[in-house]
Amino acid sequence: MQNISTADSPRRRTPWWFHLAGQLLLPWVRIRRDPAEPTTLLKAGVPVCYVIERDGFSDALILDRACREAGLPGPLQPLAGTRRRRSVFALMRRDGWLFGRKRHRAPNGPLGQLVHSLEGMPDRDIQIVPVSIYVGRAPNRDSGWFSVLFSENWVMVGRFRRLLALLLNGRDTVVHFSAPVSLREVLAESGELPPPRFARKLARVLRTHFHRIRAAVIGPDLSHRRTVVDDVLRAEPVRAAIAATAAKEKISEAKAWRRAQKMMLEIAADYSHPVVRSVSLLLSNFWNKLYDGIAMHHFDKARAAAPGYEVVYVPSHRSHTDYLLLSYQLHMSGVVPPHIAAGINLNLPVIGPILRRGGAFFMRRTFKGNALYSVIFNEYMAQLIDRGVPMEYFIEGGRSRTGRLLAPRAGMLVMTVRAFLRAPRRPVLFQPVYIGYEKLMEGKSYAGELSGQAKEKESLLGLLKGLKVLRQRYGHVALNFGEPIELTPLLDAASADWRSASGDPDTRPEWLSGVIDQLAEKIQVNVNRAADVNPINLLALSLLATPKHAMAENDLLAQLELTRSLLLELPYSDRITLTPMDPAGIIAYGEQMGWIRRIKHPLGDVLDVEGEQAVLLSYFRNNVLHLVAVAAWVACCFLNNRRMSRASVQRLGRIIYPFLQGELFLAWDEAGFGTHLQATIDFFVRRGLLEATGDGRMLERGPGQEDGAFQLKVIARSLIQAFERYYIAIAALVKHGPHTLSGGELETTCTLTAQRLALLNELSAPEFFDKALFRGFIQKLRERRIVWTDDNGKLDYDSALEDMVRDARVILSREMRHSILKITPGGDRDAATEEPAAEPATPAAPAEAGDDAGAELHQRHVAAEHESHRAHPADAAADAGEETEGTQRDLPL
Structure with missing residues (x-):
């Protein structure tokens, strides 16, 4: 360990x-240094003077x-080159034995001495x-609740309370060393x-x-909830809204003010460090039970990006x-938990007050028709941002029932940005977080809601019934x-x-x-x-791509290895994490x-997914x-085409x-x-799933009986339902004709068509008929006109829409297109979407001898496994070497 000593400092014996x-304090205090090796922060040979926030023995x-x-210079030794008998001083001191009163030292005291010591000595620094120093910032799970009461906070406590804090929480002591400040450099800049x-x-x-470090470690000083409530109610926009409400409803301003206060108390968090x-x-x-x-990862x-x-x-x-997960992990990692925007539906008896004291502030589902509530909530958001309170909210608006990210709702973002524009004192940083599970407690309720069941309203009784989830294990998060x-x-x-837009709370620039x-995007x-x-995730990508959600073990092993290799060799981003399991x-x-x-x-074990589990x-x-979307697109191009x-592509x-x-x-x-598309094609060529000919200009897959063709189909089918949804939408619009249907x-029409198609094909993906996906x-x-x-x-619509209908022949099988057109209600415009008669095979890829439709029985798999290789009836013809109409379109493409 590096040892940095004070240059030319006389050694002084400690009393x-x-x-x-x-020695008496030693058994009661366990110190964690941050950083663990603070010697790396210091410059060798330069005297060190420590400054602490509060004076205390x-x-x-x-x-x-x-x-x-840590091997650092001692703070109780004389400071070299000065008259100071100690190499440490405090910004404020503590008086009193019980509660304590803070009193700032005179700034021209120790700091003035340090400045005078450098006068006339330009080479000295x-x-x-x-x-x-924080005592009891984060008690562990073995700590008693009484210990929590004496953990670190914003109050300047007296000596007796500090002693109790040391006895109860001394084993959770954090000493944070900040980067040193060169007094010489600061003098020169001044x-x-x-x-x-x-x-x-x-x-x-x-x-x-010190204020900034303390806010980052234990959270901002929120004083008392009443202080925040009073500040909001005194704000000019809120006072104006109260007066407007009184005039509009012909009630007294006192009554309108009481209504505003009630709304504010409904919204505001009551953050409590001991409760957290x-x-x-x-x-x-x-x-541990769940x-x-x-x-x-990447915390x-x-x-490092958060300070300031x-x-x-x-x-x-x-x-x-x-x-709870994010707040808990932040707290245990030494970062203050954020204030969380929660739906008013979670403000349940018993649970609501606990959440409120944990930092939750509650918001109604809609602000429409209540101008006073809207102004109050906006002002509360502005107060939190102005005070530097970290926040958390979900821009999706609600929990995803499908596993995809939902289209963002901009309400909270608008309030945040407008609050910043009003008082842009502290820059705003948005921190995205991906939360990944291996099993969800709400899984069955999500499946029920997607199939048409009504969402069950949150209640205390429902929460108590839900405690049975503790009997299960939910893997890793x-x-x-x-x-x-x-x-x-x-x-x-x-x-x-944009700074000129600040100041006016009602401003909304173009x-x-x-x-x-x-x-939001x-x-x-x-x-993602x-x-x-x-x-x-990996098992789902592979097994759900087969009609019966079953695969031979050898095939599944090969498919998992292929997907892992794809994600490793062509990483989506540098923040993606991948399971180390083989x-x-x-x-x-x-x-x-x-x-x-x-x-x-x-003949070999088969792995499958049962019924509802799928x-x-x-x-x-x-x-x-989204991680395999490009690979799935390339594979889709070869579902019904050999070349x-x-x-x-x-x-x-x-x-x-x-x-x-x-x-x-x-x-x-x-x-x-x-660029990523070309790299993916090259990956498939290296793996032998595609063959490049003609100086790499032409791509060809093997016949359907080969493992490479099967692996391509599995990858393709993870995305094929998206293209089927697209085809439903454009086919329905073209079939009805222009100036016929509104957006709604x-x-x-698309949702009903997709629901019926799912019933006929036993699709296991409820999001296939999700109205929000069609809307998007x-x-x-x-947007693309x-x-x-x-x-x-x-x-x-533009004529390009009809071109998209025809281009769909390259990706979707003839049977699937005909099924969609048959089910989709519409007028008499079938000519725009009608399918041509069977087209001859392209000479560039002749059928292979002995590779006819009668060769469906795979020599290495049982009949049940062979069936899992087929997603569409047209696959048998394509696998037999027959070219579909998509290949006919290669030449003009």
Whole structure:
């Protein structure tokens, strides 16, 4: 360990009574240094002077011991080159024995002495090292609740309370060493500032530093809930809204004010450090009963980016446990838990007050028709941001029932951005977080809701009934922190004079909606860029791609290995995490978790997913569908075609990509997509799934009986339902004709068609007929000006839409297209969507001898396994070497 000593410092013996006190304190205090090796922060040969926030005998003992253990210069030794008998001083001192009163030291005291010691000695410097000492910041699960009451907070306590804190919580002591400040450099930057004024300025800077560190470690000083409530009610916008309400409803302002106060008390959090610490003790046991482990990835990057910012956590929303998991993990990692925006439905008896004291503030589902409530909530948000309180909310608006990220709702983002514009003192940083599960407590209720059951309203009785979930195990949970997003650069790009929009709470500049849309999309993209791929995700991608959700063990092992290799060789982003399990371990884990079943067979075991489990498992496939979207697109091109050109795959990919990007929040622009598409094709060629001919311009897959063709089909079928949904929408619109359907009518038509198609084909993916997905696709058609609304509110479209219908022949089988056209209600415009008669095979890929339709029996698989190789009736013909009509279109493509 590096040992840095004070240059030329005379050694001074520490008083015997100080040594004795240190020995008495030794069994009660366990120190954790942050950073663990603070010697790396210091410059060798330069005298070190420590500054602590609060004066106290115990803090001096702790600091001396921490420095001794770290090999740092002792704080109780004389400071070289000065008259100071100690190398430490405090910004404020504590008076009183019980509660204590803080009194600031005169800034021209120790700091003035340090400044005078450098006068006339330009080569001399002093390193000032701020040191923060926290006793009992995070009691562990073995700590008693009484210990929590004496944990670190914002109150300047007296000596007796400090003694109790040491006895009860001394084993959870954190000593935080900040980077040293060169006194010489600060003096040079201050110019000709007189020493007394310079000392006062430096004292203010140090106090601000300690305040910021304390806020990051134990949370902001919220004083009392009443203070926040009063500040909101005194704000000018709220007072104006109260007066307007009184005038509109012809009631007294006093009555309107009481109504506003009631609303404010309904909303406001009542954050309590002791309650947070108490709940953390309970949650430790709760998580141990539910989960086998909770992992955080890239948290160090998130923590390093946070200082100096108002941090807004924007995680994916998949379970009610999202709230608790993130706050608990942040607290246990030494970061203050955020204030969380929660729906008013969670303000239940008993539970609501606990959540409120844990930082939850409650909001109604809608603000419509209640101008007073809207103004109060906006003002409360502005107060939190102005005070530097970290926040958390879910921009999806609700929990995802399908496993995909939902289209963002901009309400909370708008309030956050407008609050910042009003008082842009502290920059805002949005921190996306991906939360990944291996099993969900709400899984069965999600499946029921998607199949048409009404959502069960939250209640205390329902919560008590739900305690039976504690009997099950839910595997591992991953919290992956994505790349943070700064608000200021987005505003700078939108408007050079955005700062002029600040001050007026009612301002809504024209560029604001564009910034909000860009911010919302970027958050969702960055959440997806931080996905965690667990064993259940990989099993779902493979097994759900077969009609009977079954696969021979050897085939499943090969498919899992292929998917892992794809994700490793072509990483989606540098924040993606992938399970370290090998394919055999993944299968064993899936059996252990109860997701898959092994069927013994003399010719080789078969793994399958039973009935309802397939619906539940689709949730976990959808979590990571975006990671294999490009590979699935390439594979889809060869579902019904043996041969295609690279240019064909890329051209059609460019057409379809904006719709996939909007649905799956993909990370690339068009150029990036093209690059990744080429890399994916090269990967398939290296793996032997495709063969490149003609200088790499033509691509060909093997016949359906080969393993490579089977693996391509499995990858393709993870995405094929998205293209079937797209075809339903455009076919329905073209079939009805222009100026016939409104946007809402088209959504309803598509949903009904998809529901019927799912019944006829026994699809296990409830999101196939999710109305929101059709709405998103239609909206993307509008954005690209392929579809627009006429003066009568009906949809008109460009001729490109009919081209898209015809291009679908390359991807979708003839039988699937005919099924969709038959089911879809419409007028007499079948000519635009009618299918041509059977077309002759392209000479470039002749049928192989002996590879006819009668060769369906795979020589290496039993008949049941062979059936799992087929998704569409047309596959048998394509596998036999027959070219479908899609290949006919290769030449003009």
